[in-house]
Amino acid sequence: MACFIVPLTQAIATTAYRKHVEKKAQLEGEKCLSPFIFHLSAHLKTLELMLWGGSLMLIVDHIISGEVTWIYPFFTALEAEGGALVMLREMLTVGLPMSLIVTLAWGAYCCLKERKTVKA
Secondary structure, eight states: OOOHHHHHHHHHHHHHEEEEEEEEHHOGGGGOHHHHHHHHHEEEEEEHHHHHHHHHHHHHHHHOOOOOOOOOTGGGGGGSSHHHHHHHIIIIIIIIHHHHHHHHHHHHHHHHHHHHHOOO
C-alpha cells in the first residue's frame, strides 16, 4: 500500500541531484566533475524516468485496488490501529528492495552503454 513512497522519494532526490549537476557543469564546465561522476550523470535522466514511471504505475495500481483513496488519511491502512507500522514495514520490505533493484538495473545499463561506446 505504501511501497511506492520509497522509489518516489528516490525519484525526487535523483531529479534534484541531476539538476544540481547540470547547473554546476554549466557554470564551471565539465572539468569540475570526476570522470566517473560525469559518465554516470550523463545517464541520470534514464534513472529518473525509470523511477518516475515505476512510481506512477504503482500509484495508479494502488488507487485501482483501493489501497490509496482521495480522502484523508489517503492510505486505507492508516484507518486501522497500528496501520502506520504496517505501512513502514511494507516500505522497508517491498519499497526499498524495488528501489535497489531499479538502481542496480540502471547501473548495469550504464555499464553496457559505456562498453558499447568504448568499442565503437
